[in-house]
Amino acid sequence: MVAAVKSLRTPSEVVDAKIAGRDRLAALEAVAARYAVAITPAIAGLIDPSDPHDPIARQFVPDARELEQQPEERGDPIGDDAFSPVEGVVHRYPDRVLLKLVNACAVYCRFCFRREMIGPGRGGLSPAALAVALDYIGAHPGIWEVILSGGDPLILSARRLGDVVARLAAIDHVKVIRVHTRVPAVAPEKISAALVRALRARDKATFVILHVNHPRELTKAARAACARLIDAGIPMLSQSVLLRGVNDDVATLGALMRTLVECRIKPYYLHHADLAPGTAHWRTTIAEGHALLRALRGRYSGLCQPSYVLDIPGGHGKSPIGPNYLSDDGTTVEDFNGRRHIYPPRR
Ligand code: SF4
Numbered sequence: 001m002v003a004a005v006k007s008l009r010t011p012s013e014v015v016d017a018k019i020a021g022r023d024r025l026a027a028l029e030a031v032a033a034r035y036a037v038a039i040t041p042a043i044a045g046l047i048d049p050s051d052p053h054d055p056i057a058r059q060f061v062p063d064a065r066e067l068e069q070q071p072e073e074r075g076d077p078i079g080d081d082a083f084s085p086v087e088g089v090v091h092r093y094p095d096r097v098l099l100k101l102v103n104a105c106a107v108y109c110r111f112c113f114r115r116e117m118i119g120p121g122r123g124g125l126s127p128a129a130l131a132v133a134l135d136y137i138g139a140h141p142g143i144w145e146v147i148l149s150g151g152d153p154l155i156l157s158a159r160r161l162g163d164v165v166a167r168l169a170a171i172d173h174v175k176v177i178r179v180h181t182r183v184p185a186v187a188p189e190k191i192s193a194a195l196v197r198a199l200r201a202r203d204k205a206t207f208v209i210l211h212v213n214h215p216r217e218l219t220k221a222a223r224a225a226c227a228r229l230i231d232a233g234i235p236m237l238s239q240s241v242l243l244r245g246v247n248d249d250v251a252t253l254g255a256l257m258r259t260l261v262e263c264r265i266k267p268y269y270l271h272h273a274d275l276a277p278g279t280a281h282w283r284t285t286i287a288e289g290h291a292l293l294r295a296l297r298g299r300y301s302g303l304c305q306p307s308y309v310l311d312i313p314g315g316h317g318k319s320p321i322g323p324n325y326l327s328d329d330g331t332t333v334e335d336f337n338g339r340r341h342i343y344p345p346r347r
Helices: 010-015 021-033 054-059 129-140 158-169 193-199 218-229 250-262 286-299
Strands: 089-093 096-100 146-150 176-181 205-213 236-242 265-272 307-311 318-319 332-334 340-342
Touching: 010 021, 089 129, 096 129, 129 158, 158 176, 158 193, 193 218, 218 236, 236 250, 250 265, 250 286, 265 286, 286 307
Parallel strands: 096 146, 146 176, 176 205, 205 236, 236 265, 265 307
Antiparallel strands: 089 096, 307 318, 332 340
16 A cells, blocks of 8 residues: 555656556656546555556556547537536536536546546636626526536635535525535545535535445545534435446445445445546446346345436436336336246236
C-alpha cells in the first residue's frame, strides 16, 4: 500500500509514489495531456502496486486505452448540453434539475462520463452565473428537487456550500436538495462538522448520494465520514458504475451492496457504463449486467438490490434496463432461482 500525504496530480507523482512502474510514464503522460489525473491520499493508500489488476488502481491510474475512441462514443454521452437552459443547470426531467457548481473533483475516475468537461482549472459557476442559475430555479415552480453535481460539489468549502444550500432553501417550491459526490470515500477528512452543517437546511430534505464502486473504498475513515452525515439526519444512497475488472463479478458486487447497507446507505443505482470517449475497456454488455443482477437477487437481501439503469445516449434520460422477471404477455413470472411460474389472468 502507498502512503501519500497529498493528492497525486501528475504521472511523475504517480510513478514516484510507486503506484505505476516507470516504464509506463510515457503512456501515462500521453493520457494526462488529455484527461485530468488526481489520486487522493486515501485512495493511494488503498492501492496495492504489486497487483497488476488492483481494482482501485484500475479506477484512477491512467491507461493508454483511454486514447482509443470508438465510433459510438461521444464527448457528452448523456446529452447534458441539449438540456442546459442557463450555464450550470441541466433541466431534463420536469420536477428536478442538476446544478453543476464546479467542474473539478477530488479524484478523476478514468471512466468519467463528463471527462471532456472536468479537470483542474476548468473553474465552476461564477457568482453571476450562480445568480442566474438560482433565478432560473426560482422562476420554475415545477422544480421540486435540485441535484448538486459537477464535478464534485463537496470539494467546495463549507462556507460556499452553505451559501448555495441557504439560497436554494429560500426557494419555496424546492423541497429536496440532493448531493452527488465521491468525497466521503475518497477524501473522508473533508466531511467536517462545518460541512455537514452547511448541507442541512431547515424544513428541506438533504440527501447525499455516494459514488462508490468497490467494497474496499468503504474504509473505516470513509464509513465514519458517512456516519457523520447520516447521524446528522442526512439520508444516504449510493450509485455505482458497473465496471469490467472492478465489480463485474457477483461476489464483489454483492460485497459492495452489503457493505453499503451495513453503513446505512441504501444502494440506489447501478449504472451501465456510459459511452464516454476512451472507455470501451470498462464496459460490460447489458446481458452480462442482467446475469449479475439476477445472481444478486437470488443471493442477497432486498436491501442490497440497486436499480440497473442506462442513461440513453443523446439526453433522453435514465431508464431502468432490467432484468425483467415477468414474461412479455404477463402470464409467467420468474423466481429468484430462475424457475418460471404461471400467474393467473384476472377474471
Ligand atoms: S467523481 Fe464523478 S465527475 Fe468526478 S471524475 Fe469521478 S465520475 Fe467524473
